[in-house]
Amino acid sequence: MKRFISSRQIIFTLIISLFALKVLLLPNLMARDMGRDIYIFTLFLCILDFLVLLMLLYLMNKYNGMTFYEIVSHFFGGHLARIIMLAFMLFFFAKACGAFQSAYVYLNENLYTTYTWLTYSLPILLVLILCVQNGLVSFARTIEVCFPLIVLGFLMASFVGVIRADITNLLPVLENAGGKFSSITKFAFWFGDYLVLIPFFGRIEKNKGFSKKVALSLLLSIALLVLFYVIVYCRYSYNIISHTNAISDILQVQPSSSDIGNFDWVLILIWDICLFLYLGINFVSASHCFKETFYPLKQIYVSLILCVAVLLVNFFLQFNIYSFVILAQDSLLYYSIAVQYCLPLVIFLISLCKKRRKNEVSLAQ
Amino acid sequence: MIKANSLDERVSSLQETFCNNGDVVVRKFDINGKKMALVFLDEMTDQESVNKNILTPLMSFENMPEDLQSIYSSLVPYCNMKICERVEAEELILRGFCALLIDGEERLLLFNTVKFEMRGVEEPPTSTVISGPREGFNESLKINLSLIRKRLVSTKLKIEDMMIGTRTRTKVSLVYFEDIADKRVVRQIKRKLSSFEIDGVLDSHYLTSFLEDKPNSIFRQVGNSEKPDIVCGKILEGRVAILVDGSPIVLTVPFIIFEDFQSANDYYSNSHRVSMLRVIRLIGIFIAIFLPGMYIALQLYHYKILPLKFLVTIVSTTQNLPLNPFLEILFIIVLFDILFEASVRMPKYLGMAISIVGALILGDTAVKAGLVSPPGVMIVALSAMTVYIIPAQSPQISILRLMFAIIGGTLGFHGLILSFIYLISYLAAFDSFGTPYLAPFAPKVDKDIKDFVFKEGLIRMKTRPHSIPHNNDIRLKIKGEEDKIE
Known part of the structure; x- marks a missing residue:
């Protein structure tokens, strides 16, 4: 059996990327601007992301067997390609920092009474380095093993939420839509996760109907995500802004029972797995782009550099999630829009115009 | 000259x-x-x-x-x-x-006038079965080969001999089906076995380190069995058996971790019952590895999530202990391992006495003396019992149990989660002769799922496992259904 990444692993990776951060603080943040229409605007941003995914799948199919760097350097030449990879690297790095910060807040609020940043950071970064060291294939397989647990956790959380949801909280729909729409870009940073496909270019064992399977699975996942937003808002209405972690807060519907205890901790732990995997995916993607930009470096050094950088960024943000939110909605906003929407669009448009040379096809195959 | x-x-x-x-x-x-x-x-x-x-x-x-x-x-x-x-x-x-x-x-x-004393063909003590063949390999290569030959009556069965060991000149035989086993796997095994020079090979375990990709890992990457029916089953699946003169343990490669979750009985029992037992084995493994770590983490970091009655029980039994929960559990684990080592090494007639001293006197007295708590003893006892639910994996599981107990005590549930993910990632990186170690789960091999956790009846096992490289896919044809087989 060849060490390829299966389409199933790719789908799971993309679904984890879609869900991981969007079910934590984002409903809270969006509700401040969008109110009861958060699910509609989430759907809109998800569809934008989906279009980016389609572009990436098109590139993947057209340049079958080629890495993303090879494709970009084919379009723009080596130097520009490196700059583009550097841009992607910074994007993934920012995402990883966000995931790192969110996981810390998530654990501190749900599992630990006091959890110092050092006790949190060192083990997670160590495991991250070791996992990345095992390689992309092994990481994809890890995702495959953990995925059923994550789906189970998500579905159970949604089900628990449905029990106390009041659908009338969603009415009226799209009140003051123009004003809400103008602030939609503020949340762009929490989207654009399908770019994690970049390190997988040229390494996927594509079977029949690969693109169709990926697209359909992601459409279904988007529907589930939007449904989750509906449930969350129906459950909490305007109180949603006091809930920092939607997925764990929705679970705490049942007060501590003296018989079975707080059973929600199982689901909380499951989401901890999801957050780590999301962090890992972005870390892997960042280190892939890093290596393409500065290729002579060994994986272990790349991982170490990125870990130290993640730690430093979070240290300067004082491990405060709201400092990160301000950064994501302010300084990082235009950068993330440029990288996650404009850059893929440009590459896609060039690929439409450019024919693939015969010798490249044979080389890639 | x-x-x-x-x-x-x-x-x-x-x-x-x-x-x-x-x-x-x-x-x-x-x-x-x-x-x-x-x-x-x-x-x-x-x-x-x-x-x-x-x-x-x-x-x-x-x-x-x-x-x-x-x-x-x-x-x-x-x-x-x-x-x-x-x-x-x-x-x-x-x-x-x-x-x-x-x-x-x-x-x-x-x-050829060879004659020396040897053990007869007996039921191996390490893998007894309730139903199914009871024959086991012994120390004679000749007899072991005959036990395989008698089951696999085919001209395509290939037996290749090698001599390993400069001083022992131990005869090693590779047994496989010429038309089923993947040639690359056979070549790779031969290359690995001829890549070293050792003075003596006294048992098949001497060869495992040379066959493994990561010889320093705690996880074994080479399968073994003492039962000819199991080895023949593996040869039929496309694996290669390695027999060593003087050893009753036959090695088989490629190896996947889930092989150890299967027992010889599974193939001679009702498939529904087997599926249930396999689920129980998985739960047992989970308890063996995680339970002590989780218990420590719950007590030290996450006591709020315990049911109130259970929390009251724990608090009332642990409040006067001189050791904190972390040290208490480590103490009981180490105590248990000492007892285990002693009872294994002791002569048989002393084994019973050791058990009585260990389980009754030490355990009971330690609780009464207030050194350890009853829940602590129960947790470690349950975990120790489940360590042996899969005997082939018990050395690895007992190491993991200790590691997870330490991690649970120092980092809590988050540490356990991280270690679990790393464990999966570590195992996912293994490849045994082109076979992913976690197959058919990661990567998922749809056709092999029928004999994974849930076992289907023999009538559904129409193809050989796809996780194992092989050249001949069909293993069962039902007359009138030939065209339907993929």
């Missing part, structure tokens, strides 16, 4: 080669003026056979032929004999052959 000197000189030279040991028997005789000598090792050779089948026909012959070839082809009624050079003869004598030296002949005539 050995020259055709006089018989006496050649015999002396041969004796010198064997360090003039006392167990080298030399029987010189003369037939029709032709000087001859038999040389063999006393304890390795069947002397009755030497007398009856070699000496008697030779001495009863009136016209002794001049050359060795004539004796070979027409004189001695012995089915297993060969003419060979001195160097080869030395090795065969060491293995229990009897050598006939003839004056004026440089070469020797060797008779």
